[in-house]
């Protein structure tokens with residue numbers, strides 16, 4: 001059995017490092033410069049997996065790869081070690097969003113769970129967006145309103161310059177003496193969450209946002 005150990009965002013990060021190398025190769029940079037780019041990419045990849053076994057370290061090592069073809073084979077090989085997003089049922093999702101009596105659910109069967117950092121879908125009737133993520137070992141969900149923007153901008157989650165929407169959510173924060181108190185937080189994030197999942201290379205901003213939204 002294959003021991004899966006790579007998260008979607010880590011896989012994207014490795015791919016981004018390989019893209020940097022391919023880019024330098026295409027530009028025909030001097031051999032020394034290319035070597036430095038490869039060295040740096042290799043150490044970044046290795047730093048991403050501090051707990052990797054010897055076998056995993058060998059698999060991740062890119063120092064011996066030479067051609068485009070070898071880099072592609074490397075990526076394809078790593079893809080078989082992708083940890084899928086936890087399987088989630090419609091029942092679980094309904095429990096996560098109890099206030100939504102007519103919760104619109106995503107088509108769970110059409111999702112490629114190996115290419116997901118976070119699960120996300122929209123309800124266009126109500127302009128709502130739902131985000132589900134495994135935070136500290138537990139599946140959590142937040143809902144918020146979605147406002148499209150007309151300009152491209154940086155997505156808070158994946159840090160790519162792309163078509164974004166403003167996602168705003170009411171946090172769980174309460175002030176004991178004021179039952180009417182509520183606090184909203186918002187971020188510009190990719191309009192297309194499939195694209196975001198293909199681009200996200202670390203979960204720092206995603207988890208910070210979710211933690212703030214869910215903090216009581």
Ligand SMILES: [Zn+2]
Pocket residue numbers: 155156157158159160189190195196197199
């Ligand atoms: Zn994004």
